Amino acid sequence: MNEISDRDLELSFADKLDRAARPLGWLLAVLAIVYAWTVAMAPIDSIQGPIQKILYVHPPLAYGAYLGFVVTAFGGMMYLWKDQENFDRLAIAGAEVGLLFCTLMMVTGPIWARGTWGHWWSWDPRLTVTLLLWFIYLAYLLLRAFGDAGPRTARFGAVYGIVGVLLIPLNYYVIEIFGSRSMHPENLERGSLGDGMGLPFLLGNLTLGVAFVWLLVRRWQVENLRAIAARWGRPEEDLQ
Amino acid sequence: MNPYVFWAYAVTAVALLGYAFFLRSERQRLSRGQK
Numbered sequence A: 001m002n003e004i005s006d007r008d009l010e011l012s013f014a015d016k017l018d019r020a021a022r023p024l025g026w027l028l029a030v031l032a033i034v035y036a037w038t039v040a041m042a043p044i045d046s047i048q049g050p051i052q053k054i055l056y057v058h059p060p061l062a063y064g065a066y067l068g069f070v071v072t073a074f075g076g077m078m079y080l081w082k083d084q085e086n087f088d089r090l091a092i093a094g095a096e097v098g099l100l101f102c103t104l105m106m107v108t109g110p111i112w113a114r115g116t117w118g119h120w121w122s123w124d125p126r127l128t129v130t131l132l133l134w135f136i137y138l139a140y141l142l143l144r145a146f147g148d149a150g151p152r153t154a155r156f157g158a159v160y161g162i163v164g165v166l167l168i169p170l171n172y173y174v175i176e177i178f179g180s181r182s183m184h185p186e187n188l189e190r191g192s193l194g195d196g197m198g199l200p201f202l203l204g205n206l207t208l209g210v211a212f213v214w215l216l217v218r219r220w221q222v223e224n225l226r227a228i229a230a231r232w233g234r235p236e237e238d239l240q
Numbered sequence B: 001m002n003p004y005v006f007w008a009y010a011v012t013a014v015a016l017l018g019y020a021f022f023l024r025s026e027r028q029r030l031s032r033g034q035k
Helices: A003-041 A050-056 A058-082 A085-116 A125-146 A151-164 A167-181 A198-232 A235-239 B003-031
Strands: none
Touching (some): A003 A198, A003 B003, A050 A198, A050 B003, A058 A125, A085 A125, A085 B003, A125 A151, A198 B003
């Protein structure tokens, strides 16, 4: 296969990602409006008061962060197995979008904590493991940004991403492991939410889930375009 | 509106929108002249 057709294949894949992202963007715009409306109309919690409405954004951000890091591990595994760069690019996209969601989870959590516990941060097991998770994926992105662009760094990144994802079950179940020593509330279960709180919570998960997928596809597309530009130059440079 | 609730949603919305615009500009920069 010659150089020209390789480039065309890469451009065609980036174009497919673009076509996949467009309807997702429109769906997200509609969902965001409905989500905002249901959060505004949601009942006020009898114990926490209006601050409990942070529930409709904080856990969905956590699920997005988990999903991003799972995508990184999946991309890494597929890269090691198939040796296709597209999977490595998916892994980078997953880590970046996952880290964004993780950061926002760690911003909205302390805001909620300040209003209910009276302080921004506590070295609670859940918060500590979340901070560790954040640093692990920050290190992954620094490695990918400043390491060599070759397959050696990609293979190391893949193994790192697969090992890193093992922290997610620990992050989720750490509250149950530490029991009453954990300050963070227990994981949500069926029946945890009061009347009228299920719909905004569902819409929060749906909206932020679609936002996650949309951003992931866009970020994957950018990573593909960057690789094309690095290998063959930007398309406009052909014209000069 | 409760200020804690406001800030939690405002920071999330601004960060996600900001990131989306960054990706859009990056995509446009890299694919300029492609078609």
